[in-house]
Amino acid sequence: MLTAKTKTGKTLCLGYDYKKETLFALRKKEEFICPDCGESVVLKLGDQRIFHFAHKQGSTCRVIYENESYEHLEGKRQLFQWLIRQKVPSVLEYYDREIQQRPDILFRHNGKKYALEYQCSTLPEHVFTKRTKTYLENDYIPLWIIAASHIHPKRNETLSLSNFHYSFIRSSSTGILYIPAYCPVKHLFQLVESITPFSIKNTFAHQSYFPSDKIDLDALLEPNPVKKIQVTLSNWNTENERYILNRVLHPQSDQKMLLREMYSHGINPFLLPPEIGLPVTHSVLIQTPPIIWQMYIFLDVLANKKPNDELTIQEISSHFNKRIQRNNIKLRALPQVADIKPILPVIEYLQTLQSLGILTRKGSLVFQVQRKLILPKSNREREEIKRLFLQKNNMLLSKNK
Numbered sequence: 162m163l164t165a166k167t168k169t170g171k172t173l174c175l176g177y178d179y180k181k182e183t184l185f186a187l188r189k190k191e192e193f194i195c196p197d198c199g200e201s202v203v204l205k206l207g208d209q210r211i212f213h214f215a216h217k218q219g220s221t222c223r224v225i226y227e228n229e230s231y232e233h234l235e236g237k238r239q240l241f242q243w244l245i246r247q248k249v250p251s252v253l254e255y256y257d258r259e260i261q262q263r264p265d266i267l268f269r270h271n272g273k274k275y276a277l278e279y280q281c282s283t284l285p286e287h288v289f290t291k292r293t294k295t296y297l298e299n300d301y302i303p304l305w306i307i308a309a310s311h312i313h314p315k316r317n318e319t320l321s322l323s324n325f326h327y328s329f330i331r332s333s334s335t336g337i338l339y340i341p342a343y344c345p346v347k348h349l350f351q352l353v354e355s356i357t358p359f360s361i362k363n364t365f366a367h368q369s370y371f372p373s374d375k376i377d378l379d380a381l382l383e384p385n386p387v388k389k390i391q392v393t394l395s396n397w398n399t400e401n402e403r404y405i406l407n408r409v410l411h412p413q414s415d416q417k418m419l420l421r422e423m424y425s426h427g428i429n430p431f432l433l434p435p436e437i438g439l440p441v442t443h444s445v446l447i448q449t450p451p452i453i454w455q456m457y458i459f460l461d462v463l464a465n466k467k468p469n470d471e472l473t474i475q476e477i478s479s480h481f482n483k484r485i486q487r488n489n490i491k492l493r494a495l496p497q498v499a500d501i502k503p504i505l506p507v508i509e510y511l512q513t514l515q516s517l518g519i520l521t522r523k524g525s526l527v528f529q530v531q532r533k534l535i536l537p538k539s540n541r542e543r544e545e546i547k548r549l550f551l552q553k554n555n556m557l558l559s560k561n562k
Contacts, residue, residue, distance in 0.1 A: 176241040198222035293496035309344035441509035448493040
């Protein structure tokens with residue numbers, strides 16, 4: 162912990178840059194207590210770790226701070242200093258007794274109250290969700306920042322993100338979804354943006370890096386849209402094909418159900434049209450991969466429609482919700498953006514089919530089928546259809562974004 166009180170009630174915050182000699186002098190003449198439990202704490206001034214306070218052996222409060230790593234102590238100290246350099250009113254390790262939660266930093270900005278949590282260790286999903294919900298219910302805006310050491314790039318601008326990572330997704334006022342991260346070693350902010358999953362854990366994403374002295378709080382809360390192209394459909398298609406091959410050869414129980422349903426409709430999973438399994442901006446809201454939830458939309462609605470037939474958002478939504486109830490489609494838990502409706506990526510998919518000439522818009526809630534999707538009958542036919550599709554629409558994702 163970085164904050165303690167003296168016996169006379171004064172607060173000593175090690176988030177500020179005290180000289181070691183000054184702290185030695187204070188330690189000789191002062192006794193320090195934990196501002197939360199009231200027990201005595203020791204001011205640690207070693208050379209190997211950041212200066213901090215520690216509870217004594219046998220303390221009932223030890224569990225709260227016992228496992229704080231150097232990364233966490235130094236990270237929240239740097240983030241606190243980053244805020245006060247911008248003259249943002251901030252309190253390090255503020256304990257709100259009413260809700261019994263302690264954000265790493267409480268700060269106020271533009272008339273709003275924020276709870277900044279710098280998370281270096283993996284947190285169970287239910288704990289993350291409960292803390293976030295409590296903050297929201299008590300007029301805090303949660304700002305969870307993940308330690309950059311948790312973000313591991315893979316290949317071709319892809320990342321592997323677990324449910325823990327996805328919990329950090331937040332939305333700007335303009336609807337940009339992103340994960341903020343921070344590295345105390347490099348004094349570097351990292352924003353993971355344009356998150357477009359192609360499987361449960363793997364996603365295309367763009368990463369932006371900003372030295373802490375080159376980015377302010379407003380830029381962190383309201384990042385600018387990414388202008389560069391994130392992924393082409395050819396790269397997306399490559400990942401889709403890799404995913405299909407793996408799932409067909411090693412299907413899990415829920416995927417076996419889908420495969421049986423596809424086979425009953427005479428659909429070969431290796432001969433899918435390129436219009437099934439497309440990237441859409443808000444696909445991150447659905448944990449089930451796009452190739453699967455879009456296949457369900459095809460099976461439930463599109464396969465039964467002929468040219469000039471109409472389909473409504475209500476009809477699509479009804480089938481979509483039934484698939485969720487049957488656990489065929491799973492939504493992703495995003496505690497900080499719970500106000501965004503999960504039907505949004507489905508509507509974006511219909512709009513993508515509209516841009517491809519499959520559908521036309523007849524009103525705000527109605528589409529009309531322009532032409533049916535072509536199911537290839539052979540690998541040669543599929544490869545030709547795919548070649549023409551990619552040639553014509555390879556920049557589809559960047560345009561839709």
